[in-house]
Ligand code: C2E
Ligand code: CA
């Protein structure tokens with residue numbers, strides 16, 4: 001009995017060591033990932049429920065590690081944030097997305113992309129200037145880039161975040177609160193930020209068609225948000241029943257596997273040509 005106990009304990013510790021080693025490797029290899037072209041962006045469309053057309057794409061980061069294979073962003077983004085390396089990824093991502101928008105424009109597509117900001121990006125007083133320089137270099141207009149920030153990122157330093165977001169908002173960029181409903185902030189708090197959109201977290205949307213509680217939460221969020229002059233996005237729309245419900249509730253924009261999964265950049269123009277509202 002004691003033997004077995006010790007054995008399982010050792011296995012547990014081994015598992016922890018393995019996990020720890022993987023984390024150290026990932027942090028160590030972030031710079032190489034940027035330098036060696038192991039990162040790319042996937043783009044997922046958002047659809048406007050009043051027109052049925054595509055209004056925007058969200059840019060989502062992807063990493064194929066040379067030995068560990070595909071690493072999910074939920075794993076490496078958090079590690080990069082906690083190890084102080086997220087700036088590396090954000091800088092690469094911003095430049096990469098702006099360059100992509102420039103290529104699309106030369107192909108005749110004036111597209112809009114939303115990017116995800118981390119807490120340290122949103123308190124960086126240099127971010128507005130950095131973005132405005134990128135707009136200059138790649139000949140972009142402010143309607144082509146939007147920002148998604150989580151409540152928790154903003155709440156880490158509300159004052160600094162408000163200042164950065166205010167400057168970006170004045171430049172004409174639209175700002176969405178991501179993962180809305182999973183944090184602790186109230187709509188009253190959010191309304192003091194220069195926010196244009198609420199993005200209802202997918203945990204409330206995934207089973208919207210069968211869960212009465214989720215429906216209640218989503219309905220009241222849409223109503224309250226609209227009263228405050230905010231646009232509402234639902235992420236995680238996986239079936240037509242949920243899409244239908246959200247349209248009836250006057251949700252402004254939909255995003256999810258039912259419309260399309262995140263796609264590599266070179267698939268986007270072809271997908272757009274095929275997509276009929
Ligand atoms: P997020 O910003 O909340 O992104 C939504 C996630 O839901 C994405 O996962 C997306 O692929 C997934 N998703 C979209 N539609 C559906 C659906 O219908 N059903 C389900 N089950 N899932 C859906 P992904 O790409 O793995 O990204 C995870 C998180 O990593 C993102 O969550 C975001 O917080 C972070 N992230 C991704 N790229 C970046 C980035 O460039 N910068 C920063 N700071 N964070 C990023
Ligand atoms: Ca997002």
Ligand code: CA
Pocket residue numbers: 178179180199201202235
């Ligand atoms: Ca989200």
Ligand code: CA
Pocket residue numbers: 179
């Ligand atoms: Ca998230």
